[in-house]
Amino acid sequence: MLQLHYIRENKEEVITRLAVKNLDARVSIDQVIELDAHRRKTQNELDSLLNEANILAKQIGELMKTGKKPEAEELKLKTAVIKEQVKELEAALKTQEDELNKTLVLLPNIPNKQVPKGKTPEENETVFSYGEIPHLYEQAQPHWDLITKYDLIDFELGVKLAGAGFPVYKNKGARLQRALINFFLDRATAAGYMEIQPPILVNEASGYGTGQLPDKEGQMYHVGVDNLYLIPTAEVPITNLYRDVIVKAGDLPIKNCGYTPCFRREAGAWGAHVRGLNRLHQFDKVEIVQVAHPDKSYEILEEMREYVAGLLRELELPFRILRLCGGDMSFASALTYDMEVYSAAQKRWLEVSSVSNFETFQSNRLKLRFREAEGKPQLAHTLNGSALALPRIVAALLENNQSAVGIRIPKALVPYTGFDLIS
RNA sequence: GGAGAGAUGGCAGAGUGGUCUAUUGCGGUAGUCUUGAAAACUACUGAGUGUAACAGCUCCGGGGGUUCGAAUCCCUCUCUCUCCGCCA
Structure with missing residues (x-):
C-alpha cells in the first residue's frame, strides 16, 4: 500500500509514475487527497471534543471526592451533549476511513525510474x-x-x-x-x-x-x-x-x-x-x-x-x-x-x-x-x-x-x- | 472434544471504577566515578496520530457495551496455558 503522506506531498510525481503502469490515477489520487483532508478534519474535531470530555471527567472526579455532589451533577449534564457529538463524529470518521482505505488499497506500487514503459x-x-x-x-x-x-x-x-x-x-x-x-x-x-x-x-x-x-x-x-x-x-x-x-x-x-x-x-x-x-x-x-x-x-x-x-x-x-x-x-x-x-x-x-x-x-x-x-x-x-x-x-x-x-x-x-x- | 485459568510496554510482572500522562525489576541508551573496565550512582528509555514546534488525541489480545470517568465491570470473538479424552 502506498504511503499517504508520500501521495500528499508528491501528488504529480505519483500520477506520472503510475502512468508507467498504464494507470490513469488522477481521479483516484484526487479522491484520496480529498478523503484524507476530510478525515483529518473530522479527527481533529473529535480529538478536541474528547479532550473536553476528559477534562470534565477529571473535574467531576475531583468534586465527588471533595463531597460537592450538586456541582458534579451539573457538570454531568454538560457531558451528555458532548457524548452525543462524539458518537456522531466517531461514526463519520469510520465511514471516511473505510472509504479512504478502499481507494488506497486499490492503488498499485509506484514503479522505479528504471522501469520501461510498455503494455505487453x-x-x-x-x-x-x-x-x-x-x-x-x-x-x-x-x-x-x-x-x-x-x-x-x-x-x-x-x-x-x-x-x-x-x-x-x-x-x-x-x-x-x-x-x-x-x-x-x-x-x-x-x-x-x-x-x-x-x-x-x-x-x-x-x-x-x-x-x-x-x-x-x-x-x-x-x-x-x-x-x-x-x-x-x-x-x-x-x-x-x-x-x-x-x-x-x-x-x-x-x-x-x-x-x-x-x-x-x-x-x-x-x-x-x-x-x-x-x-x-x-x-x-x-x-x-x-x-x-x-x-x-x-x-x-x-x-x-x-x-x-x-x-x-x-x-x-x-x-x-x-x-x-x-x-x-x-x-x-x-x-x-x-x-x-x-x-x-x-x-x-x-x-x-x-x-x-x-x-x-x-x-x-x-x-x-x-x-x-x-x-x-x-x-x-x-x-x-x-x-x-x-x-x-x-x-x-x-x-x-x-x-x-x-x-x-x-x-x-x-x-x-x-x-x-x-x- | 470436555473442564478450568489466563492475555498488561523489548522481557518479567503489579494494578478490580477517579493525577494510570500504567508500580516495580530486568534489559537498553547517556552521564558521573575510573588509566580502562566492572560495580555503584544519576537521568532517559513503547507505538500511532497530530503540530512549524508544543499541545491534544488513540492504544493494557480483537470487537461491542455500562459509566461523567474503564487496564479494572458486562457481552462476544480470538489466542495461550493446565488437567482429562483422542492421537502421528
Whole structure:
C-alpha cells in the first residue's frame, strides 16, 4: 500500500509514475487527497471534543471526592451533549476511513525510474543473456512426451486424485524433484539465507500483508470452514513472519529462504500453450526473501538477481533476464526482473524466476519497520525471488539434455540425484 | 472434544471504577566515578496520530457495551496455558 503522506506531498510525481503502469490515477489520487483532508478534519474535531470530555471527567472526579455532589451533577449534564457529538463524529470518521482505505488499497506500487514503459510482455527489456541455444537431434521430443517415455510423471493419476494440474511424480521424476529442492536449499543457505519451513496455509491477515488480498482473492485456494488460504508462494508466510515487527537497523538485511509447495487456481488460464509442466495448480518452489534498509535495497536486488543467475549457470541452462515493463509488472512491485530459460524442444522461453523489490509497499501493510539508533522507526524494504520454481526447470532440463541415449543430468545435480542419466 | 485459568510496554510482572500522562525489576541508551573496565550512582528509555514546534488525541489480545470517568465491570470473538479424552 502506498504511503499517504508520500501521495500528499508528491501528488504529480505519483500520477506520472503510475502512468508507467498504464494507470490513469488522477481521479483516484484526487479522491484520496480529498478523503484524507476530510478525515483529518473530522479527527481533529473529535480529538478536541474528547479532550473536553476528559477534562470534565477529571473535574467531576475531583468534586465527588471533595463531597460537592450538586456541582458534579451539573457538570454531568454538560457531558451528555458532548457524548452525543462524539458518537456522531466517531461514526463519520469510520465511514471516511473505510472509504479512504478502499481507494488506497486499490492503488498499485509506484514503479522505479528504471522501469520501461510498455503494455505487453514484448516490451520487456532484455538486460542479459547467457548460454547457447542447444541444437537438438532429429527425434527430439517436448518434455510431456519425454515424461511418458521415461515414466517420470503421471498426469492421469493426478487427475484421478485431484484434477488437472496436479501431477504425480514417479521414479526418477520424483527423485529429481527431491534433488532440485535440496540443491536449491543448500545453495541458498550457503549464500547466507536462513532456512524456514513455514505453514502452507495462512490466514487473511497474512494474505493481506503481502498484497494477495484483496486484489487477487480468486487466485488462491480458500479453505472455507477455517477461513484459511493455501499459499501461492512461500513469499506469503515468510514475509509475514515480520508483520508488526520492529527490527534493529543493524540486523538488516534479513535473509530467509524456504521450500514449499505452491498452489494457484489459475482460473481461466487453461489452454494448449500450458501443456505438460508449463502451468500447474500445485508446484514446488524455493523462495528467497530479504528485508532490507531502504538505502541498500536496489543493491540487494541486483545481488539476488546474480544469485539466481548463478543457479541457472550451474544447471547449464541458457537463460535471459528481463526487466519487466510497467504493463507486465505485478501490483505490489517497484522493479521486477524475470528470469527465463530456453526450453529447446518447445522452442520457447519459460519464466522460472521473478525477482522483485517491493520497497515499502508490503512493509506499509505489514507494519514492518526498523529502528536506527536515533529517531522513529521507519518502514523497511522487502524483496523476494524464486530460487527456483521447479516444473519449468524440469521441462528445460529434460528437453535440452535429451539425446539418443537418454537425458543427461547436469554435473552440479548428480550428487543430489545419485544418477547422471535418465534412460 | 470436555473442564478450568489466563492475555498488561523489548522481557518479567503489579494494578478490580477517579493525577494510570500504567508500580516495580530486568534489559537498553547517556552521564558521573575510573588509566580502562566492572560495580555503584544519576537521568532517559513503547507505538500511532497530530503540530512549524508544543499541545491534544488513540492504544493494557480483537470487537461491542455500562459509566461523567474503564487496564479494572458486562457481552462476544480470538489466542495461550493446565488437567482429562483422542492421537502421528
